[in-house]
Amino acid sequence: MFDGTKDEAEAKLRDIFTSADKGTFVAPTDKTVGGWIDYWLKIGAPGSRRNKPVSPRTLERYSQLLRTHVKPSLDKIQLQKLTARRISELYAELQTKDIAPRTLVHVHVVFGAALGAAVRSKELSVSPMAHLLNAPTADEADHGIALDEAQMKKLVEGFRRSALFLIVAIAAYTGMRRNEILALRWNDLDVTDRTLRIRRALEQTKGHIGFKPPKTKRGIRDIDIEQRLVDLLIAERERYLRLKAGIVDNSAQVDLSLLKLPEEALIFPSFAGPKSDFTRPRDPRAVTRAFTKLADKVGFPGLRFHDLRGSHGTQLLRRGVPVDVVARRLGHDPYTLLKSYAKEIATDKDRITKELTGMVSL
Template structure:
């Protein structure tokens, strides 16, 4: 550590920060000041930061390099679909704004300005919050790489979201929907019936093969999920470890599946395709269908009669829960059937669908009068 007076009257501070483990050379920092006292204060602060392991690293990484490091780690530790979402969001929404930025100089003020610009684009608040979550993770990576000492996103609050009312079909509405499906659309009838009476996620349903159905025990073995990335089928583990489960299904649903299996075998024979128990249950071409096919078909079917309002494909899962609640099933049973990580998740998402118990409690108090 030293302070040297230069010929122009300024003071140059020179501080040693130990050995760089990558180069095996001494790590030094230098800075010039007008006053000697400022140089002394800087040396003291720099050494204090270094000792507390908060010193900014020597690596001068730009945004693109950090982005590549972040995505590389994301690809290594997460499912392909998660990685693709990260990659798309960063390239679409974050890179254009930050590609020429000086990472070390970004403050919460710039982050708030960026959030405001996203609002001006007309994106939904939910989408903006998702972008900000990824941006925060990106700066966490910058901290990990010792490029910055603190995350400028840390103090930025999420935008408030309007809670939308959950949509679901009652058994009567579902029956009306099923009746609108034509005879030559039998596979769609089976798919939507299966989704309504199991509450499985779409990716879990599409991943099923005939081997996953135990018709004797009347159970479905759920341990994988299917998605498409760049038109290629990707099979991954389900959403969480609790999503790996076996659920019971009713006898009529088993019969419906067996009827479709026979029809599927005839269809494969017609196209001279080999059929086996390793075939995806809802496959009707040379490979499993995409989620979008079933999402679009709901709207098409509902347009045939204005008595049935279209819902999203994921709302079949909500409809199944509403059905179970109507059947007076408890939280624990519903949690296990849906594959939630905890009963708190089930209550947080679906608690409002349960009947109000306060009325029953108040009525019982009448017996004490």
């Protein structure tokens, strides 16, 4: 039953006939926004570019974003009555709760994907996101802290006596992601060529830590490292060999070439448990918590582990290393690299202006 004037009813009827002719007609439904979100997550949150479920970790993150930030306000609203104005009001509400700009962007992207799936499933004729006036953009996101070379050296030295020292050093001087570092195996280290091979990453979901391939082909890469890092890694491997042999005294003379670690032994395993297991992965979130706590103590409050990756990329770009070379090292495509780090590189303008002062005489 239609509630409105005769002219409005006729206009509505014409719209229905037109959409039917175009194949875009959507039958009325009482399905709610919350109901659609739950269904979309249940079937694996398929997107428009790849019509298949996302990874378990990504699905967990999508669920957290939508159920924490979207469902509390929009849960009972009928899906077909959701408007761009109501979504704008939601974003305004979230901003009053001091939501991080990066998180708001992620909410917008994931919610947009859910509504896009509703359009493809004929639950909506058009996504209200198409009419949004205040869509948050990536440019508004907080890209974190970019350390310069002196600051990076101070940070790494501050971790020297910590169990995280080598993990932090690799992150700082290679730009590798946390979960790529924690998934490294000893057979990924080439001592002769001084490279680390990235072939997998950790994936953490509720109650499980496993391995997965990199997200894209660019993620599969070999990274050149300095001899100092190679030496530190060799020393770490020797420590593990002694541990495997039960040799506590580091001064004891032992032919380590006679000892071997398991084929899938990790460079940074977890030794939590009754016996040493060189293949058990560490808890990535525990690593992040420990890093944040110690970084604050050594003079870097608010620094995130991921900021080491951004700092490394920024430093290379500031040195004049070509964008495509930096992109390959980080596993980015060049466009994404420039978009991600443009905000940090832009800060060089003031520094260059100061350097130029007094150089030109007219």
